[in-house]
Amino acid sequence: MKKQEIYILGCVLTSVIFFVLSLFINNSGKTIQDVTLSSEGGLISSFEISRKNQVISVKVSQNLDQAGGQNTVLVDLLDKNSNVLLSVSKDLYYETGYDSEGAWTDSDTMLNTKFTIPEPGQYGFRINTNHNDLAQQDIEVKVIAYWASTLPFTLAGWLFAILALGSIIWVNRRSIKDSTGDNNE
Known part of the structure; x- marks a missing residue:
């Protein structure tokens, strides 16, 4: 060779x-939080980060199963004093329709993001939503540490x-x- x-x-x-x-x-990754919230969102209890530059992912999903279901989800990373450190938002939706090629479905029902937490300490999340009447399903939130x-x-x-x-x-x-x-x- x-x-x-x-x-x-x-x-x-x-x-x-x-x-x-x-x-x-x-x-x-290791799951550190796995909670179900109402479609209105809410607080995710505080969790401990024990090392510098800890990478965590947050997965927020909603099983939108009705055409026209829409929900804008805002995820706030909070410090121990409930101050917002970072925010991420995404529009979740489920749509159906017909066109010249037939029936179609389009959906995006998950926000999936990663954060690097620079310092050890107590942290939490606040999930805010703005949804229509067709998006009343519960929200699943999973926080994973890598x-x-x-x-x-x-x-x-x-x-x-x-x-x-x-x-x-x-x-x-x-x-x-x-x-x-x-x-x-």
Whole structure:
């Protein structure tokens, strides 16, 4: 095996390892809150963050099953004094209709976001809603803590994938030049 082939294989394997680590981290979170709120929203009791730069995800879902159901959900991250640190909002909806191609359904019934909590301490969430009469279903809220952020692993995976692809292109270009006898760069 040539040096270039070993380098390319190493880049591909390293890329795969980083992507697998990212998937593992993303699927290995610990649920710290799992609550059901009315369609009006509410407070999620305080929870302890014990380390710096803790990554948590918040998943807010509502089973909208009637056409025209709409709910704007606002999630506030609160400190121990109920001060808002961060806010995220999303419009949840469920729509159906007919057009020239037949019946269609379009929906988006989940807000899924991640926060990095910089300092240990007590935190909580406030869920505010603004919904129509067709969005009366309860809201499910799940808070998950992860042991690390997936971002550096995903970026490293892409970096090594790009290096491998660039090396493949470079090696193929060199072999084409060598086979045609064109050695001018």
